[in-house]
Amino acid sequence: MTSLAFTSFSLNGAEAQKFLQGQVTINVENLDLNITRYTGICSLKGRLQFGLWLTKITAESFEIVATADQADALATHIKKYGAFSKMKLEAGTTVFPRINGIHTDFAASESDIDAWQLQAIETGQAWITAESAEVFQPQELRLHQREGVHYDKGCYLGQEVVARLWFKAKPKQWLHLVLGGGEVPAPTTKLGNSIQVVNSIASEGGFKALVVAKPEALAEFSLTVLDLPAALNGDVARPQ
8 A cells, every 4th residue: 555645734714825925836816716736835945845735715715735744744834834823724634636637636535546646747746745855946846837836926935045046047957757667766866876756656667757857867877758748848947
């Protein structure tokens, strides 16, 4: 049985939206109702500390889904930073994922999480777990190409670093989908010196994985690079 599981929280209150707007990489104020988008809370160094799927029910009610291994730490973070905000975080329940294009939705009814992992990897849906917390930058994971990062919103944790990488520089490495042979590498494992695994699963006698790397590093290693969905195939740098 897979060890991956997901926990859903509800965040309700007059200041729920204001609080989230100052925490996550997505523009919560402009988020459409009842759609789920993957976003994150960064460390002050601009690396993803928590990954979360966010659904806006109303401006005062949100559903937040995180991997179960990040749930307790995420709840502690929200309660710490939102201690003086007019809102309440409700206890989490187990939910199950379903692919929706290059996004994921969740429901209470059970689904095959191993099948979801393979589909998510094949559609470029990198996700953060406790093991990969504070390792990757949002842009490296193409999160902005999945509507999970907005560069025209106000301040949030790590925003200065994330914005600088977008407006004044560009990532040195970024997300690719690969097929490899041998044992399935764990998240954050380095293949060679400069290919880092984000997510992986057994497939076709070997493994499929989402990795962060320079294209030339992939060419030097025994990995087959597969196509990502069209929305994720563009340059990760800001158009000049």
